[in-house]
Amino acid sequence: MGYNFAAGPSVLPAEVLKKAQEELLDYAHSGMSVMELTHRGPEFSDILSRAKASLRDLMQIPENYKILFLQGGASTQFTMVPLNLAQGKKAYYVESGSFGKKAFTEAQKLAKVIDFEPISLGSTEQSGFDHLVSFASSQIDPEAAYVHVTLNNTIEGTAIYDLPETNGVPLVGDMSSDILAVNYDVTRFGLIYAGAQKNIGPAGVTLVIVREDLLPQVEIFSSMMDYRILAENDSLYNTPPTFGIYMAGLVFDWVKSLGGVPALEENNRKKARLLYDEIDQSSFYQSPVKFEEERSICNVTFRTNSPEMDKKFIAEADQLGFKNIKGHRSVGGMRASIYNAFPYEGVNELVKFMKEFEEKNDL
Template identity: 50%
Template sequence: MSTNPVSIKTTPTFNTSAPNRLPNFSAGPATIPTAVLSRAQEELLDWQGSGMSVMEVSHRSKEYLAITEKAEAKLRSLIEIPDNYKVLFLQGGASLQFSAIPLNLLNGGRADYLTTGTWSDKAIKEAKRYANLGLGEINMVATGKDSNFTDVPAQSDWNLSDDAAYFHYCANETIHGLQIFELPQVNVPLIVDMSSSILSQSINVSKFGMIYAGAQKNIGPAGLVIVVVREDLLGRASEWCPLLLNYKHQAEKESMSNTPATYSWYLAGLVFDWIEEQGGVAALGKINQQKADLLYKTIDDSSFYSNPVATQYRSIMNVPFTLADSSLDKVFLEESAAAGLMNLKGHRDVGGMRASIYNAVPLEWVQQLVDFMIAFEKKYG
């Protein structure tokens, strides 16, 4: 074992000769860049020459703190987070933030929620639990339920509050494949769930009061959630708010009020490095649009496949589609799996198929899927 202090590499060189893997279109936990997994594999038993796995290093050691500081700095650089925002690396996934948000920000006031799918619906239901306890009031400004969450009600029809403490929405609904690209025009802090869209396109962080995202789509493995919160929103928590959910407390403790998800944090840092080496978020955004355009064109050019989402709200991360003959669903899944195309089954709530094409899904995988879809249509259409 090395007795020398661990030196953290600042510019990792990923193994570009890593073995190929089967195309994985899982909605989450989702595929992680092969190069990142190869790098983690290389370091699994002997991290940075320490003779230990990174999972075995104290989260309060100077060596591990170097990992956390570098990961935060890299994320700040990738999406240009202003200095007046805190970045928190927390646990519990994005779903725990459905509770943390009203506990931190409602504070006896009124909050507006837009419902555009399963995840935003879960968020408002959780917030209403706290409103029912007297912590404030929750107002649903609009819902896309009447369209089966394939469209978003026009903002002119929203029932907005005059003095809301915040406005909450989900940028990308993974189950229904609906994405909101234009920011809601409101004069209160925007709180957004970006679990399945963060780092996929350039964003202006300063337009938001808070961004939160579960890691298991574009950031790394499950077990970690990232919160980017403007400093003026700290210190508003209800006395009912547990310390581990209190943003001000976690900011003061630098996300280490308790033992964090150390390995997930480490892998997130590697993913941030990988994104930088791909040319950054803007470069990945162009590739993501190419992938989505290719898949949607295949669907739209066919009478065999269809996508129900209004064109302007079609997600570039999650593409659900159905077959004209649903009796062929099982055959499609069996033959696609035999062809090495994994995890294409749609969510149980909507059925059909779904291809999730996050950052780590290369264009070649989408081309393989398209080739299969065309061949399948010729065979059974």
């Protein structure tokens, strides 16, 4: 049996894939595939409303937050967030990983054409993003639009679990790789966004959860990038990614069946602990993350004693069915992405292989 450790698009629950397979040619006796349903019809209206209700229940999202199913990937939100929330204001960015850096870079580009001031609260790039940026809330202007953080750094393998204090300024969270995997308090955020392809469903859907009072009060130059217009049209301003939303709804139902986000977080921590324990007890494997408390439970990064040995590990792992375990090209090494749908037994089998590989090669 093979195991897919890809960072995204990543493994989906087998139960969800089977359900989609059963309904692929004929959804709810409509005589049509989900991919053929009009987004204005009653069948898809039911799919959308149930997906929103399930997510609201799973994440305990208050009624004063809007749920949007959008397109363009999480990277489009690097522009949409300041465009909607920050005009005429300051906005703070935390650069603890590659995607936090990208968010700040895109904000700097946008600041050349609209009136707002992006400010970095710090970067750990000089040390290879091996730890998180720390900052004091007193550094933040209370009149600022928001503080942007990336909750889980997919490439580097770090994560924020204790949310920072922001001097009363709304917190914006890129939750792309740990949404539904860690039980965050939504009310601590003004806005959350996440690409679907890690814990929600197939690539193509971007989730945005935004507090109503943060919706723009002035018209945005593009209706397709205006949160207020998209919210007023219930994510149906144009044709949405219908199949992706359908799949997301099935995943939400699957999460519910397992006991919700707290149960999944507990299971994710169990999987990650098994892998980190193997790394920590070995002198052959090392974690590049500086502090244990900042280690991701979704993306476990590790390496051996040399890049050549890493390549050998990756090649042998692939032959045995441990797929996509190669680390991101910018950092090298290995990365085991063990999102919600990744099975515990897959981590256990990887640990067995790691032990065998070490015995053969730690000479």
